[in-house]
Amino acid sequence: MKKGIFIIIIIVLILVVGQVIYTCYNNHNKENKEYNPYNRTIKKVSMKIKENTLTKTSATIVITDENTIPYFWGESYIIEKNIFGNWWTKVPLIAGYSETPMSLRGENGITEMKIDWSDRYGELKEGKYRIVKYANEGEIYAEFTIE
Numbered sequence: 001m002k003k004g005i006f007i008i009i010i011i012v013l014i015l016v017v018g019q020v021i022y023t024c025y026n027n028h029n030k031e032n033k034e035y036n037p038y039n040r041t042i043k044k045v046s047m048k049i050k051e052n053t054l055t056k057t058s059a060t061i062v063i064t065d066e067n068t069i070p071y072f073w074g075e076s077y078i079i080e081k082n083i084f085g086n087w088w089t090k091v092p093l094i095a096g097y098s099e100t101p102m103s104l105r106g107e108n109g110i111t112e113m114k115i116d117w118s119d120r121y122g123e124l125k126e127g128k129y130r131i132v133k134y135a136n137e138g139e140i141y142a143e144f145t146i147e
Helices: 002-031
Strands: 045-049 058-065 078-083 086-089 110-116 127-135 138-146
Touching (some): 058 127, 058 138
Antiparallel strands (some): 078 127, 127 138
16 A cells, blocks of 8 residues: 555646646746857858958958857858949849858958859949848848948
């Protein structure tokens, strides 16, 4: 008889502990709908044009990633032009373009990448532009002006 009561008490304890763990886990996930154990976000990534590298056919971009686990990026990008205050997207002209995955994080979280767009867009005319790179959570871009 004592053995039976002991087994029932153990089973009840296991069920109660299981319910507490389940409730805590679900409450945590409700508060953090997009659970991200590394707190990685596109908001911790920025991109700019390196000083004195901008031409009508190329530029060197500097990407800074302050995430613990950096994003992986390919070589792909697009250039958008600002026309009358609205962004107009130019589509790359080369079909079958293949990407080489690369880690965004260079030394101290900073990566430099030379981009030559002459094969995609030719020589850019005077105006305000931006280079855009995409990640799953959003995009980063660097604005520049061709004079």
